[in-house]
Amino acid sequence: MAQKPSIPKGTRDFTPQEVAKRNFIFDIIKTEFKKFGFQAIETPSFENSDTLMGKYGEEGDRLIFKILNSGDFLKKADESAYADKDSLKLTPSISEKALRYDLTVPFARYVVQHQNEIDFPFKRYQIQPVWRADRPQKGRFREFFQCDADVVGSDSLWQEVEFVQLYDSVFSALKLDGVTIKINNRKILSGFAEVIGEQDKLIDFTVALDKLDKIGEDGVVKEMLAKGIAEEAIEKIKPIFGLQGDFAEKIEALKSILSTSEAGLKGIEELEFIQNAISEMPLKTAKLDLDVTLARGLNYYTGAIFEVSAPEGVKMGSIGGGGRYDDLTGIFGLKNMSGVGISFGLDRIYLVLEELNLFPEAVADDVKVLFVNFGEKEALYAFKGVNALRAEGINAEVFPDSAKMKKQMNYANKRNIPFVILAGDEEMAAGEYTLKNMKTGEQDRLNLKDIIAKIA
């Protein structure tokens, strides 16, 4: 114990209370996923580097945790790269595996490898940790859980509709009111770029546009100019900065802005389809909003783009995201396989629920009964009682040591155990137990059958 132990930056230990709360969220998400017909799969924590590298852009490659080769890895190291101190070039020769960065790319790999056993359309969910070598901040960790649901093998826009409903169902079940499901369409963004004649700068354009609510119109214009987008082009697109009104009104405005873009009009059509369906089947608590500045997500989105933001007033990045990718599995050699999916950020949802005080009081499946230990004979009698309760599915335990009464009661109190059972000579002689309600303080001498009836 010379040194204080510690854990790596951006990782966390979870206490029993925290685990109980996390499981509360997991259980709800899982229940809804299953309700919507998704099946669970799991993939390894680490993949071959070539499976992951290059799939998330240059920035993504930097954030992937690489695993050093086992054994004498320097023997196979690229000598010229090593001599030049060129880390980027050296890495592939000393690292062949890497920790999973998200669940979507491993899923694509899974679909390609198992294509002959899968019945399409395939609806899968996956709840596993992912790792990113990011700099931690609030709600940003280097190890965190993603909860993904995706469908591959169907172009139907009904899938998008269903995902909006799935988001709504999960957040309603969590009692997290006031979330906004923001939706956009990649085709609309392409349409913007097309209308202003800057197709080749689509990425720069969308990245800048995405920052509108953060840096304002002037900031966006400045960034676009810096990226080499022509001033008259920006002038032409300015109407989208001030898009107001409800979903339908925004759609109407977009129709005139994008009237000359085939892709843009297609995107509008898709959004209208989703909106019409949702208006026929209103959401329970969430709000669906069209946000044309929504441009984030990986470059592989081709249709719908989703992002869920926490209720107003909660300072938190997005708590979910997703979208349609027409050629997800193409990079692994399986063409024409359209996919669409969404993700829930468990760790961020946790922080939001905590901040809004939305965890139910009795979230933990704690022990319900503690048997006080008075000594050898009494302990055996207590154990017979505890066995009977456990057989009825009641969480119960016997205090292991014949410690002072105060200590045992204190233990029950601290652990929030609602009932304590005491049994000494008198009870044993009568074949009964004294049941004490820790909240009200009242106690009764009862036999086991009555105790079970009372607390089950």
Place this chain on the structure above:
RNA sequence: GUGGAUGUAGCUCAGCUGGUUAGAGCGCUGGAUUGUGGUUCCAGAGGUCGCCGGUUCGAACCCGGUCUUCCACCCCA
């Protein structure tokens, strides 16, 4: 990866322009109370002042580095 703030007991924090033995509240342990917890009273334990180095007669305090947490950027769940 860039820039900025932060770190004192298990927790929340005091600690003066550098000056003996670093404090409080809560929590913890024991007792008042040997079959009754939460309240009260009494006593006690617990700290290499994040870590390493430097300046100084002397450092929790000043300087440098490093790590952690947090904030902004980048990016994202």
